[in-house]
Amino acid sequence: MAATLDSTPALDAPRTPRRAPVRRSNFELYSWLFMRLSGLALVVLVLGHLFIMNILDGGVHRINFAFVAGRWASPFWQFWDLSMLWLAMLHGANGLRTVINDYARRDASRFWLKILLYTATVLTIALGSFVIFTFDPNIGN
Amino acid sequence: MTATVEKAPTAGSRGSQPPVPEGATTITVKIRRFNPETDTEPCWESFDVPALPTDRVLNLLHYVKWYLDGTLTFRRSCAHGICGSDAMRINGVNRLACKVLVKDLLAGAGKHTTITVEPIKGLPVHKDLLVDMEPFFEAYRAVKPFLITSGNEPTRERIQSAADRERFDDTTKCILCAACTTSCPVFWSEQRYFGPAAIVNAHRFIFDSRDEGAEERLDILNDVDGVWRCRTTFNCTDACPRGIQVTKAIQEVKRALLFRRV
Ligand code: SF4
Numbered sequence: 001m002a003a004t005l006d007s008t009p010a011l012d013a014p015r016t017p018r019r020a021p022v023r024r025s026n027f028e029l030y031s032w033l034f035m036r037l038s039g040l041a042l043v044v045l046v047l048g049h050l051f052i053m054n055i056l057d058g059g060v061h062r063i064n065f066a067f068v069a070g071r072w073a074s075p076f077w078q079f080w081d082l083s084m085l086w087l088a089m090l091h092g093a094n095g096l097r098t099v100i101n102d103y104a105r106r107d108a109s110r111f112w113l114k115i116l117l118y119t120a121t122v123l124t125i126a127l128g129s130f131v132i133f134t135f136d137p138n139i140g141n
Numbered sequence: 142m143t144a145t146v147e148k149a150p151t152a153g154s155r156g157s158q159p160p161v162p163e164g165a166t167t168i169t170v171k172i173r174r175f176n177p178e179t180d181t182e183p184c185w186e187s188f189d190v191p192a193l194p195t196d197r198v199l200n201l202l203h204y205v206k207w208y209l210d211g212t213l214t215f216r217r218s219c220a221h222g223i224c225g226s227d228a229m230r231i232n233g234v235n236r237l238a239c240k241v242l243v244k245d246l247l248a249g250a251g252k253h254t255t256i257t258v259e260p261i262k263g264l265p266v267h268k269d270l271l272v273d274m275e276p277f278f279e280a281y282r283a284v285k286p287f288l289i290t291s292g293n294e295p296t297r298e299r300i301q302s303a304a305d306r307e308r309f310d311d312t313t314k315c316i317l318c319a320a321c322t323t324s325c326p327v328f329w330s331e332q333r334y335f336g337p338a339a340i341v342n343a344h345r346f347i348f349d350s351r352d353e354g355a356e357e358r359l360d361i362l363n364d365v366d367g368v369w370r371c372r373t374t375f376n377c378t379d380a381c382p383r384g385i386q387v388t389k390a391i392q393e394v395k396r397a398l399l400f401r402r403v
């Protein structure tokens with residue numbers, strides 16, 4: 001009996017920590033904060049956008065190339081649309097990122113879903129910003 | 142194995158049924174059962190049990206185990222809402238079986254009552270209502286739920302004002318029953334999330350004026366699997382048998398992180 005008790009059994013120490021050590025990054029904090037602030041800004045931007053485009057004098061029926069060209073001649077509307085594009089895309093992408101974090105079971109599916117998400121986000125933001133900045137009202141002439 | 146056990150494999154562990162008390166009605170207890178030695182999937186099994194309105198769900202489970210089927214497995218110890226052993230999903234919500242009265246679950250007059258009992262969700266089931274609590278306690282230990290101080294030990298007790306004590310009074314009441322954590326949809330889909338109970342117990346020390354480990358614990362909860370995962374679903378507050386404002390405690394930790402002020 002005593003002989004077997006002499007040697008320490010080759011077992012893991014109980015309560016061996018299994019969590020990865022803390023990374024000391026504030027990323028999750030800022031992304032949480034960003035969701036709240038961009039959400040507030042988007043309420044104003046998107047509702048204003050919908051009101052102007054769909055309800056104000058004539059609504060959708062007056063929208064044509066000239067209308068868009070006239071609007072984007074002003075830096076104010078350029079800025080409005082640009083911030084709406086960036087905030088909505090980042091807000092949506094961050095929301096989907098949390099959904100993927102919550103629901104993707106395997107590391108591989110998590111990885112590929114995120115790659116897909118980030119690619120789509122970057123492409124949409126790039127394309128949208130490109131159009132807003134390089135819009136040429138005389139393109140038809 | 143004795144001959145009697147082999148003769149009646151599903152008999153209760155305490156022999157024949159006692160006389161039905163006056164005023165008892167028969168209700169059906171539908172239990173989600175799983176025997177790892179014979180089953181591949183959990184399945185429902187129903188038992189008819191005579192119950193008084195003043196009985197608790199735990200009494201019904203005892204009746205099943207003692208007089209109908211001794212193989213029914215569940216945890217319980219104090220039977221008075223103190224030890225936190227018997228959290229389970231009763232009629233779809235997390236409750237302590239020893240704190241839910243039958244009279245609150247009775248169907249309307251003339252209708253037959255069925256009570257469903259399942260193991261708490263999100264933790265691996267060992268057998269019947271018995272789950273593996275280790276992932277839950279692992280998250281609890283990870284937030285360092287003990288007093289952290291520096292310097293010499295004081296020779297007398299550590300004094301604290303009533304107002305300072307008030308700040309974390311609510312979260313001292315936790316009995317670690319896991320009802321909150323296993324009612325959280327974020328935890329159901331991602332078990333690496335610390336879960337409400339661990340955050341409640343971190344809150345208990347973060348806001349304690351005698352403790353000096355707040356920074357450390359806040360850093361731990363600032364991680365991907367920490368407080369920012371909380372979606373303020375409020376299931377935890379609803380589930381807590383001690384009436385702790387769990388979601389509020391989580392929000393207070395978020396605020397402390399946001400303003401780096403405890
Ligand atoms: S906070 Fe409430 S529900 Fe959660 S473990 Fe503690 S006592 Fe149970």
Ligand code: FES
Pocket residue numbers: 216217218219220221222223224225226227228237238239240
């Ligand atoms: S048995 Fe102790 S809390 Fe229910």
